[in-house]
Amino acid sequence: MKPLPFPFPLNIGTDIVHIPRIARLLARPNYLPRFTRRILCDQEQHDYHSRFSEILKARAAYHQQPPPVPADITRWLAGRFAAKEAARKAAPSGAASIGWKDxxxxxQEDGGRFGKDVSRRPEIVYLGNTLDGDAGDGRVAKLSISHxxxxxxxxVLAAG
Incomplete structure (x- = not known):
């Protein structure tokens, strides 16, 4: 019997990140802002600064070498890095076709049907002209992430 192709145009991408590797990168002098500017889009930058504003303000107060990047920031950034790499792999044209900020x-956190301040599952949004020349604005993929x-x-599971 001839094998049948999968009936749906789906793409899947997976990535694993060793958190100590990210911690070593972030331990380099002044590398934290460079790393976040490189991989986070504008909305994620806003989320990052809102979420960690107190820690970032305290670190900015140091005139010499700031203390090590806290574990919660490192874990959050490692999760974003893994999710974005998986999303790039799941893109129809492959990882090389889109960048980190794409x-x-x-x-999303909302009261909705789950009650106040309950987080929903994370998802991937493809931004800009990222999918085979189509405007990717608002194109959503499913994301599963685990620490x-x-x-x-x-x-990441994305439509092909």
Whole structure:
């Protein structure tokens, strides 16, 4: 019997990140702002600064070498990195076709049917002209992300 192709045009991407690797990168002098500017789109930059504003203000007060980047910031950034890499792999044209800022990790929080301040599942939004020349604005993919010990793993399921 001849094998049948999968009936739906879907793409999947997976990535795993070793959190200590990200911690080593962020430990380099003045690398935290460079790293966040490189991988986070504007909305994610806003989310990052809102979420960690107190920590970032305290770090900015140091005139010499600031203290190590806190573990919660490192884990959050490692998760974003893994999710974005998985999303790039799931893009119809592959990872080389889009950049870090062409995908956004979005976690909407609303009262909705789940109650006040309950997070919904994170998702990927493809931004700009990222999908085979089509305007990717608003194109959404499913994201599963998990942190365990020193690792973060992310899987993205996107329409082909």
């Amino acid at each position: 995908v956004m990790v979005r976690v 365990d010990g020193e690792y973060v793993v992310a899987t």
